[in-house]
Amino acid sequence: xxxxxxxxxxxxxxxxxxxxxxxxxxxxxxxxxxxxxxxxxxxxxxxxxxxxxxxxxxxxxxxxxxxxxxxxxxxxxxxxxxxxxxxxxxxxxxxxxxxxxxxxxxxxxxxxxxxxxxxxxxxxxxxxxxxxxxxxxxxxxxxxxxxxxxxxxxxxxxxxxxxxxxxxxxxxxxxxxxxxxxxxxxxxxxxx
Amino acid sequence: xxxxxxxxxxxxxxxxxxxxxxxxxxxxxxxxxxxxxxxxxxxxxxxxxxxxxxxxxxxxxxxxxxxxxxxxxxxxxxxxxxxxxxxxxxxxxxxxxxxxxxxxxxxxxxxxxxxxxxxxxxxxxxxxxxxxxxxxxxxxxxxxxxxxxxxxxxxxxxxxxxxxxxxxxxxxxxxxxxxxxxxxxxxxxxxx
Amino acid sequence: xxxxxxxxxxxxxxxxxxxxxxxxxxxxxxxxxxxxxxxxxxxxxxxxxxxxxxxxxxxxxxxxxxxxxxxxxxxxxxxxxxxxxxxxxxxxxxxxxxxxxxxxxxxxxxxxxxxxxxxxxxxxxxxxxxxxxxxxxxxxxxxxxxxxxxxxxxxxxxxxxxxxxxxxxxxxxxxxxxxxxxxxxxxxxxxx
Amino acid sequence: xxxxxxxxxxxxxxxxxxxxxxxxxxxxxxxxxxxxxxxxxxxxxxxxxxxxxxxxxxxxxxxxxxxxxxxxxxxxxxxxxxxxxxxxxxxxxxxxxxxxxxxxxxxxxxxxxxxxxxxxxxxxxxxxxxxxxxxxxxxxxxxxxxxxxxxxxxxxxxxxxxxxxxxxxxxxxxxxxxxxxxxxxxxxxxxx
Numbered sequence: 001x002x003x004x005x006x007x008x009x010x011x012x013x014x015x016x017x018x019x020x021x022x023x024x025x026x027x028x029x030x031x032x033x034x035x036x037x038x039x040x041x042x043x044x045x046x047x048x049x050x051x052x053x054x055x056x057x058x059x060x061x062x063x064x065x066x067x068x069x070x071x072x073x074x075x076x077x078x079x080x081x082x083x084x085x086x087x088x089x090x091x092x093x094x095x096x097x098x099x100x101x102x103x104x105x106x107x108x109x110x111x112x113x114x115x116x117x118x119x120x121x122x123x124x125x126x127x128x129x130x131x132x133x134x135x136x137x138x139x140x141x142x143x144x145x146x147x148x149x150x151x152x153x154x155x156x157x158x159x160x161x162x163x164x165x166x167x168x169x170x171x172x173x174x175x176x177x178x179x180x181x182x183x184x185x186x187x188x189x190x191x192x
Numbered sequence: 193x194x195x196x197x198x199x200x201x202x203x204x205x206x207x208x209x210x211x212x213x214x215x216x217x218x219x220x221x222x223x224x225x226x227x228x229x230x231x232x233x234x235x236x237x238x239x240x241x242x243x244x245x246x247x248x249x250x251x252x253x254x255x256x257x258x259x260x261x262x263x264x265x266x267x268x269x270x271x272x273x274x275x276x277x278x279x280x281x282x283x284x285x286x287x288x289x290x291x292x293x294x295x296x297x298x299x300x301x302x303x304x305x306x307x308x309x310x311x312x313x314x315x316x317x318x319x320x321x322x323x324x325x326x327x328x329x330x331x332x333x334x335x336x337x338x339x340x341x342x343x344x345x346x347x348x349x350x351x352x353x354x355x356x357x358x359x360x361x362x363x364x365x366x367x368x369x370x371x372x373x374x375x376x377x378x379x380x381x382x383x384x
Numbered sequence: 385x386x387x388x389x390x391x392x393x394x395x396x397x398x399x400x401x402x403x404x405x406x407x408x409x410x411x412x413x414x415x416x417x418x419x420x421x422x423x424x425x426x427x428x429x430x431x432x433x434x435x436x437x438x439x440x441x442x443x444x445x446x447x448x449x450x451x452x453x454x455x456x457x458x459x460x461x462x463x464x465x466x467x468x469x470x471x472x473x474x475x476x477x478x479x480x481x482x483x484x485x486x487x488x489x490x491x492x493x494x495x496x497x498x499x500x501x502x503x504x505x506x507x508x509x510x511x512x513x514x515x516x517x518x519x520x521x522x523x524x525x526x527x528x529x530x531x532x533x534x535x536x537x538x539x540x541x542x543x544x545x546x547x548x549x550x551x552x553x554x555x556x557x558x559x560x561x562x563x564x565x566x567x568x569x570x571x572x573x574x575x576x
Numbered sequence: 577x578x579x580x581x582x583x584x585x586x587x588x589x590x591x592x593x594x595x596x597x598x599x600x601x602x603x604x605x606x607x608x609x610x611x612x613x614x615x616x617x618x619x620x621x622x623x624x625x626x627x628x629x630x631x632x633x634x635x636x637x638x639x640x641x642x643x644x645x646x647x648x649x650x651x652x653x654x655x656x657x658x659x660x661x662x663x664x665x666x667x668x669x670x671x672x673x674x675x676x677x678x679x680x681x682x683x684x685x686x687x688x689x690x691x692x693x694x695x696x697x698x699x700x701x702x703x704x705x706x707x708x709x710x711x712x713x714x715x716x717x718x719x720x721x722x723x724x725x726x727x728x729x730x731x732x733x734x735x736x737x738x739x740x741x742x743x744x745x746x747x748x749x750x751x752x753x754x755x756x757x758x759x760x761x762x763x764x765x766x767x768x
Contacts, residue, residue: 006240006335009333010240010262010333010335011262013242013262013263013264013331013332013333014262014263014264014265014268015265015268015269016264016269040260040261040262040447041262043260043335044240044260044262044333044335046238046335048198048202048236050205054706055635055710056650056705056706058635059631059634059635059638062635062638062639063424063638063645065450065641065642066258066449066641068232068235068236068337069232069639070202070203070205070206070232070233070236071205071206072205072206072208073206073207074632074710075738076206076207077207077208093703093706095700095703096699096703096706097699099697100694100697100699103690103693103694103697104690104694104706104707106690107686107687107690107707108707110683110686110687111683111687111707111709114679114680114682114683117679118676118679118680121675121676121679123672123673123676124671126738126739127669127671127672127739129632129710130630130632130669130672130680130709130710130711131680131683131684131687131709131710131711132709132710133687133706133707133708133709133710134631134650134705134706134707134708134709134710135706135707139205140205141201141202141205141236143198143202143235143236143238143337145260145335162651162702163702163703232639246514247443247518248458248513248514250443251439251442251443251446254443254446254447255446255453255616257449257450257642258449258641261447266440266518267546285511285514287508287511288507288511288514289507291505292502292505292507295498295501295502295505296498296502296514296515298498299494299495299498299515300515302491302494302495303491303494303495303515303517306487306488306490306491309487310484310487310488313483313484313487315480315484316479318546318547319477319479319480319547321440321518322438322440322477322480322488322517322518322519323488323491323492323495323517323518323519324517324518325495325514325515325516325517325518326439326458326513326514326515326516326517326518327514327515354459354510355510355511390624390719393717394624394646394717394719395646397626397646397647397648397715397716397717398646398647398648398649398652399649399652399653400648400653424644424645424646425646427644427719428624428644428646428717428719430622430719432582432586432620434589450642452616452619452620452721453616454586454587454589454590454616454617454620455589455590456589456590456592457590457591460590460591461591461592523589524589525585525586525589525620527582527586527619527620527622527721529644529719
């Protein structure tokens with residue numbers, strides 16, 4: 001059973017109206033739940049997202065409590081080895097102007113150089129990571145219920161969010177709004 | 193993608209070992225996660241259960257924080273009407289002896305009689321519910337991640353749990369252990 | 385250091401403006417935090433409340449996740465013994481009319497009688513509790529941070545709350561609003 | 577009332593044994609609670625800590641869900657201005673050898689130089705922060721209940737914790753164990 005039908009079933013259990021389920025009744029039922037702010041029922045649906053961003057953004061993201069996070073580890077990944085090919089990925093902030101880009105890029109390369117040198121000298125990755133910058137690429141898998149995602153998108157796609165966070169989250173919202181209509185309908189103007 | 197493969201993918205992202213996924217690699221990978229106590233990764237898998245029990249048990253159950261609950265409402269269900277046919281369901285505690293059963297049943301019927309009388313006098317269901325007993329049947333839909341379910345089963349199937357809670361949870365554990373092997377393997381002796 | 389000064393200090397750490405603390409600067413600083421919706425900072429202040437109500441209300445109350453609850457146990461308290469003097473306390477819903485009161489009271493007494501009889505027959509309290517009603521008196525100690533209390537009061541003092549819940553929570557809000565001004569200023573019209 | 581007496585009172589409410597409180601009864605009562613694993617009662621006590629560490633450590637720390645965090649903001653603090661005097665504080669990992677120190681220090685200074693240059697070119701602090709390293713000094717105020725602190729200390733003072741995290745947390749445990757005996761007695765060998 002998919003997420004939205006599970007939400008409908010959970011909601012109808014509260015009122016004992018399970019006999020009113022039809023093949024597409026979930027859509028209107030969920031609209032009614034949201035209108036009445038019965039958000040707790042929306043929690044029975046879940047979404048998992050795979051996000052590629054940087055560590056500045058993930059540090060903010062993991063503050064959300066009702067979510068589960070698995071993140072590329074700077075303690076256990078040795079960025080000098082094998083799969084990483086001695087090349088550390090960084091993610092350029094979308095707001096940086098072309099004029100400032102060379103300065104930023106040089107700084108990224110300098111950090112990488114020192115990291116690789118420390119590793120070569122025998123320093124462990126978990127200590128050497130100290131020289132890696134906030135803009136280091138960070139992959140993270142986030143699982144949360146649809147109520148929490150609604151809260152995350154409302155907060156992180158808004159104008160007071162960090163520009164980089166906002167950029168990533170608006171892309172997510174666009175996809176989520178399609179997959180889980182009508183849960184995110186009221187946020188649609190925030191999406192990309 | 194099913195729950196356990198999603199857990200594997202999330203775990204492998206931490207170490208950047210996604211290239212080692214095979215069609216059945218999740219089983220051993222999850223065993224390794226549990227052995228190393230990397231429980232946070234197990235959170236990416238979810239299970240929803242539909243439980244029929246009584247309100248004494250649900251009052252304990254809803255204390256678990258990282259779970260979502262939707263429960264038959266004593267505020268909004270009018271047990272005197274329609275679907276309920278004027279008959280209030282109660283759930284007999286599994287531990288009650290046959291000798292004590294008639295006394296218990298008479299008490300249930302007495303509560304039901306007063307409830308129906310109050311409703312007839314115009315009292316609202318949410319006030320009349322005050323006379324309904326702890327053993328009133330309660331349906332509840334519970335969604336939680338597999339780490340939380342592991343915690344719930346470990347606690348609620350054990351010898352210090354309420355007998356009624358234990359009874360319900362052991363049935364749940366039996367089913368969960370089959371569906372989500374190897375996540376609950378270490379609890380198998382607690383199941384029914 | 386009291387709760388509100390601790391909130392101020394935590395908030396000023398974010399902006400590194402600790403040098404602006406004066407003896408009464410917390411009041412305006414907290415008003416500013418709330419206006420800007422920096423609610424996470426308000427979480428550093430805590431309040432513990434001792435509430436006497438019934439089990440219908442506590443079953444709803446314990447759904448709040450970011451709070452800690454300790455409740456009079458129907459599993460471990462033997463209401464037939466010692467301290468209880470064989471008299472089970474119940475809490476009358478504030479909305480019950482005088483005309484309906486005798487019916488309600490008779491039902492309470494009937495439940496008590498059966499409970500005591502079951503105990504006398506050797507049934508354990510945790511099984512005998514099944515006949516006790518929703519209106520059984522329930523004491524509960526609740527500790528939560530001030531942000532969570534703000535959320536609880538906003539939800540539970542409003543017009544869609546259960547009348548009994550609302551009654552208890554409005555009393556609590558009155559006291560909290562005095563103790564922790566200005567945290568609850570915007571809810572003042574909901575208090576008793 | 578202090579934290580430990582509040583814990584005692586909450587625990588005694590569960591069993592209705594409030595009449596057994598004496599001036600120092602909390603100590604043995606709390607030992608009993610821990611022995612019986614009634615950890616939920618320990619949650620009524622709270623501790624706030626002011627920690628100075630780096631952003632690598634805080635990124636791990638904020639994953640604890642039942643805690644509240646306020647952290648020096650890299651979005652809102654302009655490290656080039658006023659109070660900061662154009663000197664960015666970094667925190668050296670305790671495990672770095674003297675031989676590797678000059679390399680590390682040069683990298684820190686290089687990052688600082690680029691940050692200040694970006695700011696001078698008109699880049700906002702929240703974008704310029706991207707070049708700042710994981711070892712950037714980070715102040716954080718953490719409030720959590722004593723059960724959560726017990727969990728945090730057990731996990732973060734152990735041998736599999738990051739060396740820097742372990743260093744900071746062992747200092748915290750030493751102080752907490754004194755202030756809140758007997759709550760952390762079983763962890764005493766992990767403290768500094």
